[in-house]
Amino acid sequence: MQDFIFKTQKKCYALVKDWLNEVGQNGLTDESYLMIAFETPGATIPDFVRAKYPQEMTIVLQYQFDNLSATDTSFSVDLSFGGVATTVVVPFENIKAIIDPTTNFGFYFHPHTDTKQEAEIISLDALRNKK
DSSP states (O other): OHHHHHHHHHHHHHHHHHHEEEHHHHHHTTOOOOOEEETTSSSSSSSSHHHSSSSSSEEEESSOOOOEEOOEEEEEEEEEEEEEEEEEEEEGGGGEEEEETTTTTTOOOOTTTOOOOOOOOOOHHHHHHOO
Protein backbone atom coordinates (compact mmCIF):
# COMPACT_ATOMS: atom_id res chain seq x y z
CA MET A 1 0.00 0.00 0.00
CA GLN A 2 2.83 2.38 0.89
CA ASP A 3 4.34 1.87 -2.57
CA PHE A 4 0.99 2.69 -4.22
CA ILE A 5 0.68 5.90 -2.20
CA PHE A 6 4.26 6.90 -3.09
CA LYS A 7 3.63 6.31 -6.83
CA THR A 8 0.34 8.22 -6.71
CA GLN A 9 1.98 11.15 -4.95
CA LYS A 10 4.73 11.24 -7.58
CA LYS A 11 2.08 11.40 -10.32
CA CYS A 12 0.39 14.27 -8.50
CA TYR A 13 3.75 16.08 -8.27
CA ALA A 14 4.06 15.72 -12.06
CA LEU A 15 0.65 17.37 -12.46
CA VAL A 16 1.67 20.17 -10.07
CA LYS A 17 4.88 20.63 -12.07
CA ASP A 18 2.91 21.00 -15.31
CA TRP A 19 0.40 23.35 -13.64
CA LEU A 20 3.12 25.63 -12.23
CA ASN A 21 5.05 25.68 -15.50
CA GLU A 22 1.85 26.61 -17.35
CA VAL A 23 1.23 29.48 -14.93
CA GLY A 24 4.88 30.52 -15.18
CA GLN A 25 4.69 30.69 -18.97
CA ASN A 26 1.18 32.08 -19.45
CA GLY A 27 0.27 33.74 -16.17
CA LEU A 28 -3.00 33.35 -14.31
CA THR A 29 -6.38 34.03 -15.83
CA ASP A 30 -8.83 36.67 -14.62
CA GLU A 31 -8.81 36.89 -10.84
CA SER A 32 -7.26 33.45 -10.29
CA TYR A 33 -4.59 32.99 -7.70
CA LEU A 34 -2.67 30.13 -6.17
CA MET A 35 -2.23 29.47 -2.49
CA ILE A 36 0.71 27.20 -1.72
CA ALA A 37 1.19 25.95 1.84
CA PHE A 38 4.49 24.25 2.55
CA GLU A 39 6.81 23.19 5.33
CA THR A 40 9.78 25.54 5.53
CA PRO A 41 12.55 23.14 6.68
CA GLY A 42 14.38 22.25 3.49
CA ALA A 43 12.91 25.15 1.48
CA THR A 44 15.05 28.07 0.33
CA ILE A 45 13.63 31.22 1.92
CA PRO A 46 15.27 34.29 3.48
CA ASP A 47 16.45 33.87 7.09
CA PHE A 48 14.18 36.66 8.35
CA VAL A 49 11.17 34.89 6.80
CA ARG A 50 12.27 31.54 8.25
CA ALA A 51 12.51 33.17 11.69
CA LYS A 52 8.87 34.19 11.40
CA TYR A 53 7.74 30.89 9.86
CA PRO A 54 10.11 28.19 11.14
CA GLN A 55 7.82 25.25 10.35
CA GLU A 56 5.24 26.19 7.75
CA MET A 57 4.09 29.09 5.60
CA THR A 58 1.70 29.90 2.79
CA ILE A 59 2.50 32.02 -0.22
CA VAL A 60 -0.10 33.52 -2.54
CA LEU A 61 0.75 33.90 -6.21
CA GLN A 62 -1.49 36.43 -7.89
CA TYR A 63 -0.04 39.70 -9.18
CA GLN A 64 3.47 40.13 -7.84
CA PHE A 65 5.60 37.13 -8.70
CA ASP A 66 8.12 36.38 -11.43
CA ASN A 67 10.07 33.48 -12.90
CA LEU A 68 7.77 30.72 -11.68
CA SER A 69 9.10 27.39 -12.88
CA ALA A 70 9.17 23.78 -11.75
CA THR A 71 11.48 20.82 -12.17
CA ASP A 72 10.77 17.18 -11.35
CA THR A 73 11.58 17.77 -7.68
CA SER A 74 10.81 21.40 -6.80
CA PHE A 75 9.45 24.74 -7.88
CA SER A 76 10.99 28.20 -7.69
CA VAL A 77 9.50 31.66 -7.85
CA ASP A 78 10.77 35.21 -7.37
CA LEU A 79 8.88 37.02 -4.62
CA SER A 80 9.34 40.09 -2.47
CA PHE A 81 9.21 39.93 1.34
CA GLY A 82 9.12 43.33 2.98
CA GLY A 83 10.58 44.89 -0.14
CA VAL A 84 13.42 42.34 -0.31
CA ALA A 85 13.41 40.47 -3.63
CA THR A 86 14.30 36.81 -3.31
CA THR A 87 13.96 33.48 -5.07
CA VAL A 88 12.00 30.91 -3.11
CA VAL A 89 12.69 27.24 -3.85
CA VAL A 90 10.35 24.60 -2.44
CA PRO A 91 10.80 20.85 -2.84
CA PHE A 92 7.55 19.18 -3.88
CA GLU A 93 7.91 16.90 -0.86
CA ASN A 94 7.43 19.97 1.36
CA ILE A 95 4.12 21.04 -0.18
CA LYS A 96 1.10 20.57 2.06
CA ALA A 97 -1.43 22.12 -0.32
CA ILE A 98 -1.61 23.97 -3.60
CA ILE A 99 -5.01 25.44 -4.36
CA ASP A 100 -6.72 27.77 -6.82
CA PRO A 101 -9.64 28.93 -4.64
CA THR A 102 -11.38 30.57 -7.59
CA THR A 103 -11.85 27.20 -9.30
CA ASN A 104 -12.11 24.98 -6.20
CA PHE A 105 -9.21 22.93 -7.54
CA GLY A 106 -6.12 21.84 -5.69
CA PHE A 107 -3.94 19.14 -4.26
CA TYR A 108 -3.31 18.24 -0.63
CA PHE A 109 -0.22 16.31 0.43
CA HIS A 110 1.34 14.84 3.55
CA PRO A 111 4.91 16.22 3.42
CA HIS A 112 7.84 13.95 4.16
CA THR A 113 9.02 16.26 6.93
CA ASP A 114 6.07 15.39 9.19
CA THR A 115 7.30 14.68 12.69
CA LYS A 116 7.48 10.98 13.24
CA GLN A 117 6.92 9.60 16.70
CA GLU A 118 9.48 7.27 18.17
CA ALA A 119 8.29 3.72 18.61
CA GLU A 120 7.99 2.63 22.20
CA ILE A 121 9.13 -0.88 23.01
CA ILE A 122 7.24 -2.54 25.80
CA SER A 123 7.64 -5.93 27.35
CA LEU A 124 4.98 -8.56 26.71
CA ASP A 125 5.03 -9.15 30.45
CA ALA A 126 3.61 -5.65 30.89
CA LEU A 127 0.57 -6.63 28.82
CA ARG A 128 -0.11 -9.90 30.58
CA ASN A 129 -2.92 -10.05 33.06
CA LYS A 130 -1.29 -10.26 36.47
CA LYS A 131 -3.18 -12.19 39.15
